[in-house]
Amino acid sequence: MNGRAHRSRGLRSTTRAALALGLLLLVVACAAPLGPVRHDPITPDEVHEHVAYFASDELLGREAGTDGERLAAAYIIKRLEVLPRMQPGGEDGWLQAFTVPASLMPTGPAFSAVAERQPPEDETALSDAELADQAAEAGALEQAAGDEAAQGESVVAHNVLAVLPGSDPELAHEVIVLGAHYDHVGLGEHGNSLTMLDFDAAPLADRIHNGADDNASGSAVLLELAESLSTASRRPRRTLIFQWYSGEELGLLGSRHWVEHPSVDFERVVTMLNMDMVGRLTGSTLSVGGIGTNAAFEGPLRKHGQILGIELLLDPVGAAPSDNAPFHSAGVPVLFFFTGLHDDYHRPSDELSGLNARGAARVGRLIEAVFRDLDAIDSLPPFTAAPGAAYMFRPSAWLGLALMDTPAWVPGGALVSVVVDEGPAARGGLQQGDVILRVDGGRPLDAAAVEAAMSELDSARTPRHLQVWRNTSGRAVTEDDDWLDTHELIELSVRASVR
Structure with missing residues (x-):
């Protein structure tokens, strides 16, 4: 998809892509084979096991195009290879490679070689010589990746694709x-x-964003679904493609790439089910977006939500800021499963300790049950466009943003943690990282007060005038900095949409 940035790279980029692919294939080839798999329903223990690896420090936050991403892919592939009837679905076995523009990549130590660390249970399968060879190749990849980023060149990332006929x-x-x-x-x-x-x-350990909920949880539940559906005695009627995307955090790159370069005739795709951040089920409440994209969705969701004791917040809109969005744009019915934002979102504190593995397993069982009901329908209803920017917690006025409380050393206000593209907040000029201090000239407010003030229906009739702190220093600010020296107080006007 980003070919315009790479047409002139020639042999050099091809060589680096081959080196990256070679490293990933080496990791998979050296992995000790797992034993035969019997049918095992989705379990909290297995969800926890998968997330524990994906969110471990050894993977350095699984940045797209890094060794950590490739180790996570190797872990997934090792488990897919033993599943009955499961087939590789990529251009290179299980993999679909794509390029990530250098403009989207950091130039720092996220490219550190971590490939000398194998997925769990693998260390005993490698001799000292094999480990030395692998470490040498990892070092070469680290140097190549670091040179690439520093010189303004692209890196290679991979989707993992598996087909169950x-x-x-x-x-x-x-x-x-x-x-x-x-x-x-x-x-x-x-x-x-x-x-x-x-x-x-900050020391390295404090900078690693392990992403246990975002989205080790969804990746783990998807792996559990692949195991359950491939080993069940009742085989799915339709063909399933399990897809683990890279580059989502850089702009849905992996899912966009597959939609634009599908491994099957795209006209065959009748539904897409996406799970992103499903590891923080709180109060048995689960958001599901996209129910307006197909008339068959709501019934199975409500039925199995009631059976499993899950309270569903149903949103008709199909274009959430996740990997379902490219499919919806291409005319495919979608569902997006999401347990909600939290204070650890996109922070190093999104750790394994915050995972609700039992809740994630319940979400997985819900997805499997809904899939079974949909698969039982001989002729699924056609796609229905459900445009708009999805945000599942706005029953009235909708802003297209999410807010968090600021640290104690920040002089009041609500931190803008998410801004939805082309939503009301974005149109009004708000940016991720801004701190909303006042609404309509009132007293300084915290996140809950700003949200309450802005969610009133009056916000959709009359623009709200905001006082906003914006970081103008060009760097991350800490409590040791002078807030007034690093921030500017600006005035913005935002008008909400009615939902």
């Missing part, structure tokens, strides 16, 4: 995609981090 001769030509992104924001160097760390001074 359908069992019904009349329906096997139809494809249902189950997807989740497995990348995260690495060391937070490309602007997606919401922490206020001094990245130059």
